[in-house]
Amino acid sequence: MDGTTTRKFSRREFAALLLGAAVTGNAGYAVAAVNPAEGYVSRIADEVMSLANSGSSGNALRNKFASLLNRYINLRRVANIALGPYQKKISAGEKSELYQLFNNYAAALFVFYVKEFQGSDMKVISSIKQGNFLTLDTALILKSGGQSKIKWRLEPSGSGYKVFDINVRNVWLTIATKKRFNDVLNKSKGDFEALFAELREAETW
Numbered sequence: 076m077d078g079t080t081t082r083k084f085s086r087r088e089f090a091a092l093l094l095g096a097a098v099t100g101n102a103g104y105a106v107a108a109v110n111p112a113e114g115y116v117s118r119i120a121d122e123v124m125s126l127a128n129s130g131s132s133g134n135a136l137r138n139k140f141a142s143l144l145n146r147y148i149n150l151r152r153v154a155n156i157a158l159g160p161y162q163k164k165i166s167a168g169e170k171s172e173l174y175q176l177f178n179n180y181a182a183a184l185f186v187f188y189v190k191e192f193q194g195s196d197m198k199v200i201s202s203i204k205q206g207n208f209l210t211l212d213t214a215l216i217l218k219s220g221g222q223s224k225i226k227w228r229l230e231p232s233g234s235g236y237k238v239f240d241i242n243v244r245n246v247w248l249t250i251a252t253k254k255r256f257n258d259v260l261n262k263s264k265g266d267f268e269a270l271f272a273e274l275r276e277a278e279t280w
Contacts (some may be wrong), residue, residue: 087193112209112229113199117238119147123185132186141182148238149230151180157252161260161267169267183277207231207241 126139144150154177155162196216203210209226215223224230226242242250256270263269 085234110202112202112211113227116199116211116227117197119143119238127131133145135188137179139183140185141178144181144185145178148181149232150174152239153177153204153249153252154256156249157256158260159253159257161265165267173267173274176271180274180277183280187280201279209236231247 103235119201122143126136127247131139151174154173158165158173159269164233197212198213198216200214200234208230211227211229214223215225223243226244227238228240229236230239259270259273
């Protein structure tokens with residue numbers, strides 16, 4: 076997979092990767108979508124912007140985002156890939172805890188930066204089928220007037236799609252998450268509690 080990097084990601088950049096699907100669009104764009112994949116991406120945008128503008132905050136908003144992200148993004152698969160060689164060493168109970176913490180972490184990141192994403196817009200530039208994946212190139216239209224390019228990788232799920240990977244600033248979510256997880260686990264010599272502790276920090280933001 077392209078777009079690798081070795082530098083440490085800021086919380087803001089990691090949020091953008093985890094939640095690239097969530098910092099998009101307005102309710103009107105879904106109507107203009109020309110195929111099911113674009114409609115799927117736009118539907119995520121509609122729901123996120125509705126939450127972002129709802130006036131809700133704190134744990135209530137985080138729980139709503141956690142539910143939304145769990146519906147649309149395959150965070151369990153991202154977490155499994157991120158574990159790398161440590162996937163063979165984690166117990167079933169620890170893996171279950173990891174999934175829950177990772178979902179909450181992603182939701183907390185979005186809540187932390189939600190004001191920066193209000194009023195954004197999105198346009199789909201192109202879509203390309205690559206094996207089982209469908210890659211969509213999109214552009215976020217920011218309140219400042221600038222643009223941020225985001226690539227999505229969708230995979231078939233039931234009769235529709237699920238987000239498998241997101242690319243922001245030429246960095247893929249799966250690669251960034253794997254580096255972050257492995258940095259912590261290498262330093263802790265495989266102690267998963269160190270990784271859990273980092274993910275739990277989201278509860279204090």
